[in-house]
Amino acid sequence: MSKITSEDLSNAIETLDPNNLEVIGDDTEVFKGSELDSAADETPALGGDDFMHTDDFRRLFVDFVMVDTLVSMRWLDRKWHKVVEEKLIELEDEPFGEIIVHGGNDISVSEAYAREERMKQVTKVVFLLNITKVGDHACSWASNLVVVDIPEGITSIGIGSFAGCSSLKETTFPKSLTSIGNHSFEGCLNLEQVDLLHTNIQQLGRQAFRDCKSLREMKIPDSLQTFGTDVFANCSKLVPSNIGTTSEVVAYLRSIQ
Template identity: 65%
Template sequence: MRWLDKKWHKVVEKKLIEVEDEPYGEIIVHGGNDKSWSDIYYNDAKKKWMGQVTKVVFLLNNTKVGDCACYYASSLVTVDIPEGITTIGDRSFFGCSSLKDIKFPKSLTSIGSYSFAYCSSLEEVDLLLKNVMELGDHALEGCTSLREMKVPDSLQTFGRKVFYKCSKLVNSTIDVVDDKINGDDVTSEVVAFLRFIQ
């Protein structure tokens, strides 16, 4: 089994070099490194390539999805974030407009600012049975298809305007438990379905 792990690492390392040097758009291998949003946003070639990415592979023993890891990967449909990842960085999946399904690991504790902003095909985010303690500012802003959000009772920090422009959530069903969510964070534009586990 150890040999297979090493072999897999070699394959992944080769893919990583290909992705960095000659983008081909089918897969992106992510090792947890942060990227600058401006390096992608203001570079037409990088932005175009990111728009063709259809699959993400994560390196073993990684604990973070880096900032802007899949920024504007608009052809990405599903993401399976592996066990061991504790943090999803800022803008990690910003603008992934085709993203419909995300599988989160139990090890996840923090979701950064704008991490899933403008994932306009995302209909449900299920964090139940996870250990998420922090949802960053604008984490799900502009997720216009989002209908349901399930949040565990481990949540301690709820950022500003997490659900800004999430027009399909229903504000009358917001369930605020204890004082976990400050009323100021729930603006008239936030329409949300939250379920807290007691």
């Protein structure tokens, strides 16, 4: 997938100028064989450098995480807005299947709880290009997610990004990673190993791996100097119960790797 250029964006705006859509009625279905349908397939979507064009509009609409980016697209306050609204209603009850992580998808705690049941259907995470952060609560409660491969270029994993992903068993981290936020992997009950040796990690947030009860191996590099409180609380297979303070935990982990 190639990167969108400024020329591409300029062409997209010109092609999809809302002022030139007078032939499109409010009830027109633009995604099925119309000229606008073809333009949509061939034109990069707008909404930020991180928002890359995809032909899979169905996936894009089902993933409600993308709504904030879609609404920022320049033409949606006119005739496209109704089209998007109708598509969202049409696909409202369809399963997520996969979640799309993009550059602006911080989710509040209340929003994360509100979509908890739908997130149980997620089995795959798709990372869009040119993003540097996994948003806060972006993938929380995806309890059927088993494997996550976080791509190079990601520097931070947000608050609660993978919290409650109880089936998560394998996660790979990029060299570019510098921080893991508070509660990021809390409650990942099946996560057994975490290898950060090849990363540039500098900070582990508060309770980042709390209640990871299967975690038995944690490899940390010398670059990691900042540890939040209770990072490994209730990780009895990793840290013996008689080791309590943060400094003791860190010293113990460094001694056994």
